[in-house]
Amino acid sequence: MYRYDTIDREMLADRSAEFREQVGRRLAGDLTEDQFKPLRLMNGLYLQLHAYMLRVAIPYGSLNPTQLRKLAWIGRTYDKGYGHFTTRQNLQFHWIKLADTPDILDHLASVDMHAIQTSGNCIRNITADPYAGATSEEIDDPRVWAEAMRQWSSLHPEFSFLPRKFKIAITAAPKDRTAAKVHDIGLVVRRARDGQMGFEVIVGGGMGRTPYIGSTIREFLPANRLFSYLEAILRVYNRHGRRDNSYKARIKILVAALGAEEFARQVEAEWEKVGASVDLPDTELARIRGAFAAADFDVLPAVSEAHERAKAADAAYARFIRNNLKPHKKPGYGIVEISLKTVGETPGDASAAQMDAVADLAERYGQDDIRVTHEQNLVLPHVRLDDLPEVYAALKAAELASANINLVSDIIACPGLDYCALANARSISVAQHIAQKFADPDRAEKVGELKIKISGCINACGHHHVGHIGILGVDKKGEEFYQLTLGGSGAEDAAVGQALGPALPYDKVADAVDTLVETYLRERQGAERFLDTFRRTGVAPFKEAVYADVH
Amino acid sequence: MKALTANRLTDGEVVFWRQGQWVERFAEADLFADDDPAGEAAEGHAKNQPKVVVEPYLIDLVESEGLWAPLSYRERIRALGPTNLNHGKQTEGGAAIAALKHAHGASRSTGRVDLIKRK
Numbered sequence: 001m002y003r004y005d006t007i008d009r010e011m012l013a014d015r016s017a018e019f020r021e022q023v024g025r026r027l028a029g030d031l032t033e034d035q036f037k038p039l040r041l042m043n044g045l046y047l048q049l050h051a052y053m054l055r056v057a058i059p060y061g062s063l064n065p066t067q068l069r070k071l072a073w074i075g076r077t078y079d080k081g082y083g084h085f086t087t088r089q090n091l092q093f094h095w096i097k098l099a100d101t102p103d104i105l106d107h108l109a110s111v112d113m114h115a116i117q118t119s120g121n122c123i124r125n126i127t128a129d130p131y132a133g134a135t136s137e138e139i140d141d142p143r144v145w146a147e148a149m150r151q152w153s154s155l156h157p158e159f160s161f162l163p164r165k166f167k168i169a170i171t172a173a174p175k176d177r178t179a180a181k182v183h184d185i186g187l188v189v190r191r192a193r194d195g196q197m198g199f200e201v202i203v204g205g206g207m208g209r210t211p212y213i214g215s216t217i218r219e220f221l222p223a224n225r226l227f228s229y230l231e232a233i234l235r236v237y238n239r240h241g242r243r244d245n246s247y248k249a250r251i252k253i254l255v256a257a258l259g260a261e262e263f264a265r266q267v268e269a270e271w272e273k274v275g276a277s278v279d280l281p282d283t284e285l286a287r288i289r290g291a292f293a294a295a296d297f298d299v300l301p302a303v304s305e306a307h308e309r310a311k312a313a314d315a316a317y318a319r320f321i322r323n324n325l326k327p328h329k330k331p332g333y334g335i336v337e338i339s340l341k342t343v344g345e346t347p348g349d350a351s352a353a354q355m356d357a358v359a360d361l362a363e364r365y366g367q368d369d370i371r372v373t374h375e376q377n378l379v380l381p382h383v384r385l386d387d388l389p390e391v392y393a394a395l396k397a398a399e400l401a402s403a404n405i406n407l408v409s410d411i412i413a414c415p416g417l418d419y420c421a422l423a424n425a426r427s428i429s430v431a432q433h434i435a436q437k438f439a440d441p442d443r444a445e446k447v448g449e450l451k452i453k454i455s456g457c458i459n460a461c462g463h464h465h466v467g468h469i470g471i472l473g474v475d476k477k478g479e480e481f482y483q484l485t486l487g488g489s490g491a492e493d494a495a496v497g498q499a500l501g502p503a504l505p506y507d508k509v510a511d512a513v514d515t516l517v518e519t520y521l522r523e524r525q526g527a528e529r530f531l532d533t534f535r536r537t538g539v540a541p542f543k544e545a546v547y548a549d550v551h
Numbered sequence: 552m553k554a555l556t557a558n559r560l561t562d563g564e565v566v567f568w569r570q571g572q573w574v575e576r577f578a579e580a581d582l583f584a585d586d587d588p589a590g591e592a593a594e595g596h597a598k599n600q601p602k603v604v605v606e607p608y609l610i611d612l613v614e615s616e617g618l619w620a621p622l623s624y625r626e627r628i629r630a631l632g633p634t635n636l637n638h639g640k641q642t643e644g645g646a647a648i649a650a651l652k653h654a655h656g657a658s659r660s661t662g663r664v665d666l667i668k669r670k
Contacts, residue, residue: 047563051563098560419633
C-alpha cells in the first residue's frame with residue numbers, strides 16, 4: 001500500500017489547520033454561508049437533511065486496518081456509530097457536527113486520509129478494480145496507475161475548477177468491476193502484440209440526467225504517455241465544457257455534441273502540444289510501483305483440507321463460499337467479498353464494530369489489505385483457503401456473512417430521501433423491501449446474478465441506469481414514485497437500461513421486482529442470467545407481467 | 552397552516568421557530584395561519600440570523616390525528632429522522648411523533664423548490 005511522505009503529511013496538516021480557521025470564522029459570523037459553502041464542500045462537508053455529511057476519500061477503494069479502525073472510531077465518537085460506503089468507493093458519515101469537523105480532519109490526517117476532492121468540480125476519487133493485485137485476470141496492478149493519477153490530480157491547479165465534476169476509473173482485467181464505461185474517463189489496461197503495455201481510453205461515459213456509454217477514443221495508448229494524454233483530454237474539456245449550464249457541463253455532453261471522432265481529433269492535436277514533458281518518469285513510476293509490491297504469498301497446495309472439510313460439514317459455509325469467494329492468482333488463496341447487504345439492513349452501511357471486525361480479520365488473515373467495491377461491499381483480497389473457516393466464523397459473529405454477492409439482494413442504493421438534500425424519494429427502504437422478498441437464500445441462488453441499483457433522484461448516485469433492474473425515485477406531486485428500467489449494465493458489456501413503463505408508487509415496487517424475477521425464471525433458457533434473458537426477449541414479456549399485475 | 556424551519560449552523564440539526572428562538576421539536580413550533588403575515592415576518596427575522604441557522608424557510612402543514620404535521624414527505628422525514636433506522640428526533644416517541652408518522656398528504660417541500668431554484 002502507498003504511504004504518504006513528509007510533503008503529503010504537511011499538506012494535509014496545512015489544509016486541516018486552514019479549515020479549522022475557516023470554520024471558526026463561519027461560526028463567529030465573519031463568513032457568510034455563501035462564502036463558506038464552497039470552502040466546506042472542498043473539504044467534503046455537505047449539509048444534508050438531518051446534519052452535516054462528511055465524505056471521506058478512500059483512494060481507489062484501498063484501506064489498511066489502521067485506517068479502517070480510525071473510520072470506526074470516528075463513527076463511534078462523532079457519528080451514530082456507523083458509516084456508509086458509497087459507489088465511489090468512499091465512506092460517508094451522515095451525522096456530523098460542523099464544529100467537530102476540524103478535529104475529525106485531524107484524526108483522518110493522522111492515518112493519511114482526508115476529504116479533499118470528494119466534492120466540487122474537480123477530479124474525484126479514482127475507481128479501481130477491488131480485486132487489484134489478487135486476481136489472475138489482470139495485466140498489471142491498476143492501483144499503481146490509480147495512485148499515480150491520485151498524486152497527479154490532487155490539488156492540480158489547472159483542474160481544480162473544471163466545468164463539472166470529473167470521475168476516472170481504471171481496470172486491468174477483462175471482467176470490469178469498476179463501471180469504467182460510465183465514467184468521464186475509463187482506462188482499461190491492454191497489452192499489445194509486442195508485449196508493450198498501454199491503455200484503451202474511453203471517454204464521455206456517465207449517468208445522471210443524460211446517461212451515455214463512453215466512446216473509445218484511443219484503442220491503445222502507450223502506458224508511458226498516460227499523463228500527457230489525460231492532460232490533453234482535460235484541456236479540451238476545460239476549453240469547451242458548458243460552464244453556463246450545469247446540466248450540460250459534464251464531458252459526456254461535450255463528447256456527444258462534438259462526436260467522439262472530432263473530440264478525439266482535438267485531444268490528439270492538444271496532445272501534440274502538451275508533449276512528453278508531463279509524463280511520469282520511469283523512476284517515479286518504479287517508486288510508486290514499489291509500494292504495491294506483491295504480497296508475501298506462501299507456496300500452498302491448491303486444495304485446502306480444512307476448507308474442504310468445512311464445506312462438506314456446513315451448508316451455510318458452503319453457500320458463503322459459492323457466492324462470496326472469488327479465485328485468487330495464487331494457489332491456496334482466495335478473494336473474500338464481505339457483503340454489506342444483510343437482508344433488512346441499509347446497503348453499504350457498516351457499524352463501527354463491523355469495521356473493527358474487518359480490520360482485525362485483515363490484520364490476522366488478510367495481509368493488512370481491505371478494499372471497498374463500487375457496489376458498496378468490502379473485500380479481503382488475500383486470504384489463505386486454510387484460514388477461511390475462521391474468517392467465515394468471525395464474519396458470522398459480526399453479522400457480515402451474508403452469502404449474496406451479485407445476487408438479487410446485493411442491491412446498490414444511494415442514501416436517498418432519508419438523508420440526502422437532493423433526493424426526491426427514498427432508496428434505502430425500497431432496497432430493504434426488495435431484499436426481504438428474496439430473503440430465502442435458495443430462491444436468491446436460483447435467480448442467480450441480478451444487479452438491482454436504486455437512485456433517489458436523477459443524479460444517479462445509485463447507478464440505476466446500469467442496473468439489470470434500475471429503479472429511479474421521482475417526485476410526482478409530492479408523492480414518491482419509481483421508474484423502472486431493465487437491461488442496464490455497468491460491466492464490460494455496459495448498457496443503459498430501457499424504461500419499463502409508467503412509474504410505480506412506493507408500495508408497488510418490491511412486488512413489481514418480484515414479478516420481473518418470476519417472468520425471467522419463466523422465460524430463461526439454459527444458464528441465462530436475467531440480463532441475458534432480457535436481451536433475448538426484449539422488454540415485452542416483463543412489461544406485460546408487471547402492468548397486468550399493477551392495473 | 553405553516554411553520555418555519557431551518558438547519559442549525561453548528562451541527563446541522565433540524566430546528567423550528569418558536570417565539571424568536573429555535574427549538575428541535577416540531578411539536579413545539581409556532582404555527583402561522585396561511586394568511587398570517589407573522590410567518591413571513593418570522594422568516595425575515597430568521598434570515599438575519601446567519602450565525603445561528605442555515606437556509607430558513609416556511610413549510611406547509613396538514614392535520615394529522617388532531618395535531619399538525621408537515622405536508623411534504625421530505626419535511627416529515629426532517630421532523631422525524633430517517634425511515635431506515637430509529638435515529639434522529641423520532642427516538643423520543645410519544646403522541647406528537649406518532650402523529651407525524653401517521654400523517655398523510657403530499658406536496659413538494661418549499662425547501663426543495665428553493666433548492667431547485669438555487670441550482
